[in-house]
Amino acid sequence: MSNTPIIELKNLSKSYPVAGKSFYALKDVSISFKKAEFTGVVGPSGSGKTTLLNIIGSLDSPSSGTALVLNNNISELTHSQAAKLRNHHIGFIFQVFNLLPVYTVYENVEFALLLQNFSAEKRKKMVLEALEWVGLQDHKDKKPDKLSGGESQRVAIARAMVKSPKILLADEPTANLDAENAHSILKTMKTLNKELDTTFIFSTHDEKVMKYLSRTIVLKDGKIDKERANKSRT
Amino acid sequence: MLELKLSLKNLLGAKLRTFLNVFVLSISFVIIILLNSLMDGWDAQAKRDSIAWEYGNGHLLHKNYDPLDPFSILDGHGSIPKEVNNLTPILVHQATIYPQGRIMSISMKGGFPKNTFIKVPLKKVLNTNYKYPAVIGKRMAESTKLSIGDEVLIRWRDKNGTYDADRITIVDVFDSDVPTVDTGQLWLDLNTLWQMTGLKNEASFFIANTSYKPSVLQDWKFKSQESLLKIITDLVNQKKYQQGIIYFLLMSIALLAIFDTQVLSIFRRQKEIGTLIALGMTRFRVIKLFTLEGSLYSFFSLLLGGVYGFPLFYFLSLNGFPVPPADQKIGIAIGDFIYPVYGFNLVFGTILTVLISATIVSFLPAKKISKLNPVLALKGKLQ
Numbered sequence: 031m032s033n034t035p036i037i038e039l040k041n042l043s044k045s046y047p048v049a050g051k052s053f054y055a056l057k058d059v060s061i062s063f064k065k066a067e068f069t070g071v072v073g074p075s076g077s078g079k080t081t082l083l084n085i086i087g088s089l090d091s092p093s094s095g096t097a098l099v100l101n102n103n104i105s106e107l108t109h110s111q112a113a114k115l116r117n118h119h120i121g122f123i124f125q126v127f128n129l130l131p132v133y134t135v136y137e138n139v140e141f142a143l144l145l146q147n148f149s150a151e152k153r154k155k156m157v158l159e160a161l162e163w164v165g166l167q168d169h170k171d172k173k174p175d176k177l178s179g180g181e182s183q184r185v186a187i188a189r190a191m192v193k194s195p196k197i198l199l200a201d202e203p204t205a206n207l208d209a210e211n212a213h214s215i216l217k218t219m220k221t222l223n224k225e226l227d228t229t230f231i232f233s234t235h236d237e238k239v240m241k242y243l244s245r246t247i248v249l250k251d252g253k254i255d256k257e258r259a260n261k262s263r264t
Numbered sequence: 265m266l267e268l269k270l271s272l273k274n275l276l277g278a279k280l281r282t283f284l285n286v287f288v289l290s291i292s293f294v295i296i297i298l299l300n301s302l303m304d305g306w307d308a309q310a311k312r313d314s315i316a317w318e319y320g321n322g323h324l325l326h327k328n329y330d331p332l333d334p335f336s337i338l339d340g341h342g343s344i345p346k347e348v349n350n351l352t353p354i355l356v357h358q359a360t361i362y363p364q365g366r367i368m369s370i371s372m373k374g375g376f377p378k379n380t381f382i383k384v385p386l387k388k389v390l391n392t393n394y395k396y397p398a399v400i401g402k403r404m405a406e407s408t409k410l411s412i413g414d415e416v417l418i419r420w421r422d423k424n425g426t427y428d429a430d431r432i433t434i435v436d437v438f439d440s441d442v443p444t445v446d447t448g449q450l451w452l453d454l455n456t457l458w459q460m461t462g463l464k465n466e467a468s469f470f471i472a473n474t475s476y477k478p479s480v481l482q483d484w485k486f487k488s489q490e491s492l493l494k495i496i497t498d499l500v501n502q503k504k505y506q507q508g509i510i511y512f513l514l515m516s517i518a519l520l521a522i523f524d525t526q527v528l529s530i531f532r533r534q535k536e537i538g539t540l541i542a543l544g545m546t547r548f549r550v551i552k553l554f555t556l557e558g559s560l561y562s563f564f565s566l567l568l569g570g571v572y573g574f575p576l577f578y579f580l581s582l583n584g585f586p587v588p589p590a591d592q593k594i595g596i597a598i599g600d601f602i603y604p605v606y607g608f609n610l611v612f613g614t615i616l617t618v619l620i621s622a623t624i625v626s627f628l629p630a631k632k633i634s635k636l637n638p639v640l641a642l643k644g645k646l647q
Contacts (some may be wrong), residue, residue, distance in 0.1 A: 089542060089638045110546045117544020125643065128539040132277030144266050145544050189543075 035062035036196060036229060037086055042095035044081050044252075055081040057252040058095070063231060065196070068223045070232040070239055073249035079233035082249070084197045087120050088112040099194060117145050121190030121228075123200035127182040129174040129189075136170040137162070139188045146193065156237065160192035164218055180211030187215065191222055200232045204239055216242045265458045267549060269293040272585040275564070285521050289565035289618065292514040294573040297614050301604035302579070302585055308605050309441070310598060311493050317442040319492045320381040320471040324351055325475050327483050329468045331444075334358075337371065342483050350476035352379050355457050359420035359450070361432075363408040370404075370448045372420065374457030381471045384445055388436035389453045391547040396432040396456060401446025404474030410497030412437055423462040430550070431446045486623075515618075518565075519625045526558050526629040537633060551630045558626020562618045580604050 042059040045052040056078045063069060071079045084090040085097050088104050089112075097104040102115055116122075121142075129138050139160050143153045161167045164184035174182055183203060190198055200219070204212035220242055223230050232239055240260075248256040258261060275282045315321075322361050325331070329340025337356050355374040360367060377386040391396040396418070400410065410416055412434055419429040432450065440446055458464045470484075478486045530537070540550050584601025 035548075084639050087542065089642070110548070113541065113544050113546040116542060122542045124539075126533060126535075128542075128642070130536060130539065132273050137273075142543050 036065050037063040038098040040096045042092050042122050045093045047150045066227040068230045069245040070243040073248045076078045077249040078252040079102050083233050087199045121195040121198040123190050123203045125188050125202035125205045127186045134171050135185050142193045160188040164188045197229045204236050212238045265551045285561045286564040288520040288521050290569035292518040293569040293618050297509050300610050301606050303504050306602045310496045313441045316383050317440050317444050321474050322472040322488045324484050324486050325468040341466045343531050344467050345481050350473045351470035352381050353470050356468040357461050360403040362417040372450045374452045374454035374510040381473045383559045385438050394433040396436040396454050398432045398450045402439050410434050522558050522561050530629050535644040538638045541638040547634050551633050552628035554570045555627045559623040561619040562622030
């Protein structure tokens, strides 16, 4: 694991106007993430986990402070620069999978590559490889509505990982899965983390996830409450 | 192009919703082309028949003669000038006939049987033994109950105002789609009419042939073919404007359906929009994707319209569209059948109108995406 941080958050705050007052989803958060980390941001609902991930993923911008992601200051990115950063370097996994319903498994995974203008031949190779990582080669022609929850989340992982992003952000990835599927998916992600050196950042309050994390950051009321390094199960 | 591929997939995935929008739009598209082509067909047919039966290459009218004013007939004639190349004279004179005891005011029109430049079959009055042979049109025959071989009493005034009366014989009934050479008219040999009226060597107007070059003649005014046909063009255009309301309503319904679908899509597919943005698609590309989806409705409607429209258009171009008898009495040339004319401007103009309108109504809701918060969109929250 490299010691150089690829994500640096300094005095980061995010506030929203609520009933004429400012509600702070994040308050004065300073933290950094290194390459190939497998980190979990945990905390109760409303603690600011998803907001933190959204800012790192350049879907949202901070109200104050600095968020440097792969040397890009998130506050200063234009819409198209942010889109480019996400497209090339950041993968997302959502709690409810967010697969595109009219596309097949193959097409869902291929989508991110289409945006990067890879050749058809290279796309095919990359998509099949990604589907192999998650064990869904035989399901490539199925539509998302024909998949189970675990399979859908595997497709989402393949879609996020197919472009070999430097950062993968997973927002409650196991919340909709049963224990068996959750463990299976976490194992897959852990393997990919090791093989591809991708930095994984989870937001979760699922105990099952925590066992796999190499580092845990506990958020409470928008602030870092605790931070600990774990001996993760691999 | 990625957006095109994706929007095609999205549309095909939406199945029934796509089909309904496409079907409604295709009906509008086909009806607009059909009604306009019928109007253009009528316009072309009316002009063609009016030129063949009445206008020739234009009319040289006596300065006092107005074909639309019956009061101008009495004084609207003059001596035939010497320089009248490529012109054939027609004299118009009022008379009264008494078919089966009825009194009916009519116009007698006299022309040279061998040289009228129009299709009225005046040659039929030649080589007959009747004193006053005449030809009439089918409408005149119907209203007077006269047929070939019938005689009818006619009364007229000569140039001095003296009444005279005699019997004329119908030697032919012609079938023309142009009511203004038919209704209330008797066609005679010009020499016969000169003899009846004493207006020797006089004419009310001349019909020009294609070689005629207009020149200034005292007491005569030339009306070109275009200016004579203007009444038809104006009438057809007026009809088109009236039909424009129908087109507008049809298009509005179809476009409203697309607009509605687009608005609904953008609200219902917030999560999808958020996902596309999260996956690295720029907002501009997402707007393009949704606009393209709407535009493709129009493209599919053209295809679907073509599937059932072209056979229909082809059938009508061969067999024509029947015109009810009542519509044939409106005073302008109209045949028993109208054969539609599918001009390049009509077809491509309609296609462009449908494509552009559908693109605009698709873009209007889609541009809302530019202000969409991707974080809220991912949560599927309405914005």
